[in-house]
Amino acid sequence: MASEIKDDNAIEKPIEFLPPLLSKKFNITDVKQDAFKWDKEWEAAIASSTAADVLKEMSCFLDDSVFTPDHVEYLHKILRDFQKVATDILDKLLNDGHFDTIWLLLNAVEQRRHLLEGLKGASNALTLWGQDCRALCPEVTVSNLLSQGGKGFIDFLTRVLETSKSSNIPAFLPNSWWEQASDLPNPWWGQASDVSPPPRQRSRSTKIMFEVATINRNKFIGHFALFSTSSILKDITGRGEGMKNVLHLMENSKGYVARSIAQVKTTLRDKPVIRCENCTKMPEDIGEGVRFMVCSLCKSKLKFEVHYCSQSCQKEHWSVHKKACGKKRVTQGLSGTKGDSLWAFSDSDPVANLIRNLPKDGITLRNIGVNPCKGKRSPAAERQAEMLEADKDAEYFLFTASGERVRFVIDDLGAKMIFRINRGVVLTQPTNTVGVNALGEYMLKLMSKYPGLSRDIILKQLCAEYGDDVAGEIVKLEQDSGKRGAGTFIESWLKDCSSVFGSFSWLNLMV
Ligand SMILES: [Zn+2]
Ligand SMILES: [Zn+2]
Structure with missing residues (x-):
């Protein structure tokens, strides 16, 4: 050239x-x-x-x-x-x-x-x-x-x-x-x-x-x-300094993970949006040149902005807002606004929405849910879902050869979240078994030495729940992770993801 x-x-x-x-x-x-x-x-x-x-x-x-x-x-x-x-x-x-x-x-x-x-x-x-x-x-x-x-x-x-x-x-x-x-x-x-x-x-x-x-x-x-x-x-x-984290992620995760993280990044907002606290509309929903008002008492006393698109919306919302007005910084935390801890994520991001839609009182990770299901679960998976619904603190239930129940719980918050998100996908979209690999690999590592359990027992259970193919896929994922020497998929995903997005500090809001 x-x-x-x-x-x-x-x-x-x-x-x-x-x-x-x-x-x-x-x-x-x-x-x-x-x-x-x-x-x-x-x-x-x-x-x-x-x-x-x-x-x-x-x-x-x-x-x-x-x-x-x-x-x-x-x-x-x-x-x-x-x-x-x-x-x-x-x-x-x-x-x-x-x-x-x-x-x-x-x-x-x-x-x-x-x-x-x-x-x-x-x-x-x-x-x-x-x-x-x-x-x-x-x-x-x-x-x-x-x-x-x-x-x-x-x-x-x-x-x-x-x-x-x-x-x-x-x-x-x-x-x-x-x-x-x-x-x-x-x-x-x-x-x-x-x-x-x-x-x-x-x-x-x-x-x-x-x-x-x-x-x-x-x-x-x-x-x-x-x-x-x-x-x-x-x-x-040349594996430049600024490229290291990204290359690590590319090499240590399946292609679809890196692609999906990259995809999420293109939809991230760079600043929070403004929404009417009453009708939830944004200025661009209403028309050009429209000026939103803020509650003046909240602004002067608390330096806190509660937005309204019109006087009538402010009036309508007063019965709710008056309890906190001027006293406490309270908004509904509408999707994408400053009060939404996930404001950067688009309104159509499935994971962000899963977390956004948790019950408002007592938002906790334990509520990353299982229901509703699109499609039909196997009887074994149905039983798993019912047990998880009944015990929100458990990550999963495993069964010994004699049918005894072993309750699986993760302490690490990040791993808990990734596990639960994958679990949510697996149990709500029965045809999408991608997440099973991550769940299986993680449980094999932590639970196969547990009294009464073994690799075979755990794999057999997952096959009963999600189909016979999953055992092979889980073992393949294990082999890939072993080659990299980088821990399980969930562990390395978490590490790499935080190197791209920063720490999951908002998780602390959810404990
Ligand atoms: Zn409005
Ligand atoms: Zn106010």
């Missing part, structure tokens, strides 16, 4: 050193000094400019004596060659099935670091305007790309790849902000650069300048995609 571009230096080199006019105009920090600050300043500068302004500023030193249509054709060819290589790389990367999971599992600080590496790389790559090319790419902002736990970046790469694959190369990533700098719609450029006459007459210099800038915009985007992804790949192969 690099060599192909080097050969073309002859044309690009003389104008590569154009002064960074825009950076100067907006008083932007040099990318080499502080990429983070550089990015922030550009985000603000782009937000306050139109594409036409940017183009005008950038064409300051250039006129059509610099570029002939032949030049443009040549620049097209360079971009085409570059995009061929970039498309191949991105295609492999995005379709290997792990890259997006690894990326999503990285924490935001690490994600930002890689994005800034990408921006630095693109700024130093061979383009006409160097770091000023950033001004042509409003979609390449760190905050955009970090949105939804980093899904913004994956979406961006996917769009770049799809654009390249679906049109004749060179491919131009559509962007309505940028296209406002030209009256010519984007597809026109894709058809041919020598269409004549153009749909609308413009001065040749403007048309050519827009085309040259568009080529450089897409080059910057391509370089950004390559430099940022290669920074991530370098960290994966």
Whole structure:
């Protein structure tokens, strides 16, 4: 890739050193000094400019004596060659099935670091305007790309790849902000650069300048995609410090676990939402420009905000609220609001909802329930569910050969939660036996030496409850865990999960 571009230096080199006019105009920090600050300043500068302004500023030193249509054709060819290589790389990367999971599992600080590496790389790559090319790419902002736990970046790469694959190369990533700098719609450029006459007459210099800038915009985007992804790949192969936890999780859990955690991360809220304490609506449910009110007494006395969408909602809710008003910080803890200890989790997250829907009085882990069941349980599983319903402090009931009941209880809160969540899935969705493996492995480790129990006895019981296949699957999971030497699935899941999400401190609320 690099060599192909080097050969073309002859044309690009003389104008590569154009002064960074825009950076100067907006008083932007040099990318080499502080990429983070550089990015922030550009985000603000782009937000306050139109594409036409940017183009005008950038064409300051250039006129059509610099570029002939032949030049443009040549620049097209360079971009085409570059995009061929970039498309191949991105295609492999995005379709290997792990890259997006690894990326999503990285924490935001690490994600930002890689994005800034990408921006630095693109700024130093061979383009006409160097770091000023950033001004042509409003979609390449760190905050955009970090949105939804980093899904913004994956979406961006996917769009770049799809654009390249679906049109004749060179491919131009559509962007309505940028296209406002030209009256010519984007597809026109894709058809041919020598269409004549153009749909609308413009001065040749403007048309050519827009085309040259568009080529450089897409080059910057391509370089950004390559430099940022290669920074991530370098960290994966070199097992960089910031990558360790994620790789550990990838290697020590079944693929679906890592994927599901990554998936949860894309739905996490970055801040709590506001809901009317009475009708539970959010501002966006009601309409634009609506202003929610807060209870003034609670606010002044307790520095505590209880929100209402309207006076009538406040009135309606008064009979409930008056007991605590001004005296105690009490809200309903509606889903997603500050008062919801799981506000970061989306309203449709099944695990968060399982916990949210626990009885409000005496919220405890012991209430992570068993019922109701979708589908039909085996008689043995039905009996298990009934016993668990009757004894909420027990994690599970095992049976000795003579039929004596052994009550299984876990002390560790994290393990208790994971066990109970898996148990909930197993007992409410009889066709979904994935969780049985985790339960079985954990109980075999802790209980097979218990007087009256053995591996065989426990496995036999689980087969009676969930089907004959589960014994083989449990043993397989045990073998996998043994190879890793990392404890059972539940133990290592817990460890890895807390390294991605932080500690499960909210569990203490539930004891
Ligand atoms: Zn309301
Ligand atoms: Zn109040």
